[in-house]
Amino acid sequence: MSRADDRRFADVVLPHLDDAYALARWVVGNRADAEDVVQEACLRALRGISGFSGANSRAWTLAIVRNAAHDWLRKNRPAAIVAVDDLEQVERLQACGDAAVSPPPDDPETALIVRAEELALQAAIEGLPTVFRETLVLRDVQGLGYREIAEITGVPIGTVMSRLARARDRLIETLGANK
Amino acid sequence: MTPAHDDRLWLNAYIDGELDPAHALEFEQRLAADPALAAAHARMTALRGAIRDRVPRERASPLLRRRVAALARPRPAPGWRALAASVAAAFVAGSALTYIALGRCGSAPVAQDVVASHMRALMASQPIEVASSDRHTVKPWFNGKLPESPRVVDLAAQGFPLVGGRIDVIGLTPTPTLVYRRRLHVISLTALPSKLGAARPRAIDGYNIVDWTDGNLTYWAVSDLSAPELEDFARAFRAGEAEP
Numbered sequence: 001m002s003r004a005d006d007r008r009f010a011d012v013v014l015p016h017l018d019d020a021y022a023l024a025r026w027v028v029g030n031r032a033d034a035e036d037v038v039q040e041a042c043l044r045a046l047r048g049i050s051g052f053s054g055a056n057s058r059a060w061t062l063a064i065v066r067n068a069a070h071d072w073l074r075k076n077r078p079a080a081i082v083a084v085d086d087l088e089q090v091e092r093l094q095a096c097g098d099a100a101v102s103p104p105p106d107d108p109e110t111a112l113i114v115r116a117e118e119l120a121l122q123a124a125i126e127g128l129p130t131v132f133r134e135t136l137v138l139r140d141v142q143g144l145g146y147r148e149i150a151e152i153t154g155v156p157i158g159t160v161m162s163r164l165a166r167a168r169d170r171l172i173e174t175l176g177a178n179k
Numbered sequence: 180m181t182p183a184h185d186d187r188l189w190l191n192a193y194i195d196g197e198l199d200p201a202h203a204l205e206f207e208q209r210l211a212a213d214p215a216l217a218a219a220h221a222r223m224t225a226l227r228g229a230i231r232d233r234v235p236r237e238r239a240s241p242l243l244r245r246r247v248a249a250l251a252r253p254r255p256a257p258g259w260r261a262l263a264a265s266v267a268a269a270f271v272a273g274s275a276l277t278y279i280a281l282g283r284c285g286s287a288p289v290a291q292d293v294v295a296s297h298m299r300a301l302m303a304s305q306p307i308e309v310a311s312s313d314r315h316t317v318k319p320w321f322n323g324k325l326p327e328s329p330r331v332v333d334l335a336a337q338g339f340p341l342v343g344g345r346i347d348v349i350g351l352t353p354t355p356t357l358v359y360r361r362r363l364h365v366i367s368l369t370a371l372p373s374k375l376g377a378a379r380p381r382a383i384d385g386y387n388i389v390d391w392t393d394g395n396l397t398y399w400a401v402s403d404l405s406a407p408e409l410e411d412f413a414r415a416f417r418a419g420e421a422e423p
Contacts, residue, residue: 006251017244022237035243042247043362107218113225118233125234139195140230146197158188164195165187172222175229 016061026137027069041068059151109176124174132167296347297367297401307343329355332419366402389413
């Protein structure tokens with residue numbers, strides 16, 4: 001590792017450490033494991049820093065963190081990785097069915113969501129399947145745009161949109177049905 | 180006519196501000212005309228607001244920040260001091276016990292000295308006296324200071340990058356120590372004349388120790404790395420090609 005690489009790493013990766021940690025934390029589920037994942041990702045980033053094109057340092061960094069987190073899940077929580085294609089197909093079928101019945105505006109469901117407690121919100125997000133959770137967190141907690149999320153998660157924008165829609169539908173269902 | 184699935188994608192994209200103005204306008208008109216869509220919009224907006232207001236943004240801890248910053252700086256830097264500080268408490272607590280346990284029965288003075296040197300190095304503002312990942316810089320540095328310079332092996336490809344070297348005093352003998360790294364773990368590798376040291380503990384104070392003899396030298400590898408990984412390091416070093 002040259003000094004130039006070290007400097008580049010400091011410029012490209014370190015500014016996004018909070019985002020990196022937040023993403024890892026939401027994907028693997030706890031602080032200690034998330035810190036290990038971020039550390040591992042940063043080592044990978046340092047090794048690959050010469051390959052960074054200079055386009056979007058946040059997306060580049062978070063893509064590495066995301067891969068490291070998924071590698072960690074595969075190794076430590078194989079059950080958490082659901083075959084995504086299957087999942088999305090099932091969701092698509094279900095969505096066509098239940099979208100027809102929608103409650104009127106000012107319905108109690110909306111009121112429940114508005115009042116949802118912090119812990120209930122967190123638990124609901126944590127209960128989402130991994131790919132839905134990371135997409136939702138990147139968008140709603142971390143504030144990234146569709147294009148950036150597509151780059152980070154390595155899927156087309158259309159897939160980002162459908163995952164986001166699914167994730168939000170599930171949260172609405174969970175929070176709106178509480179109590 | 181439009182499937183509900185597509186409606187929902189439009190709704191999400193609209194809420195996220197991902198629609199261009201022409202499409203946003205078109206969608207707003209549909210929203211006004213479709214009560215079911217408007218209800219879905221209200222719930223979606225409520226959810227976004229709740230997440231924005233009540234889900235805390237996670238931040239990297241100062242410790243993680245230092246650990247990561249230290250990755251790019253195997254040279255004297257705040258990262259080392261942080262590492263040293265975390266070791267210091269364990270050292271203060273542990274050293275008295277080590278001294279009593281080992282000093283009293285005198286079982287492993289060499290291993291004790293080797294581990295103590297490793298700990299001292301971690302606590303120092305500078306864990307290495309010559310900082311370089313280039314063995315052609317590290318080896319000559321020893322030349323001017325010790326009668327014999329150690330064998331230096333490049334193990335970066337095996338995941339143990341060379342960080343530098345220092346001179347430790349083991350049993351009143353100045354000896355060369357190479358410093359390697361595995362992730363954030365520091366490995367001290369000390370080469371001693373074989374006659375020194377008889378008892379060979381596998382660990383002292385939580386630091387794992389691996390030793391082996393090669394010709395008239397005994398090598399001692401010390402690290403807080405797990406025992407199997409330290410064995411890997413020893414194997415890689417022994418198999419490694421010495422410098423020309």
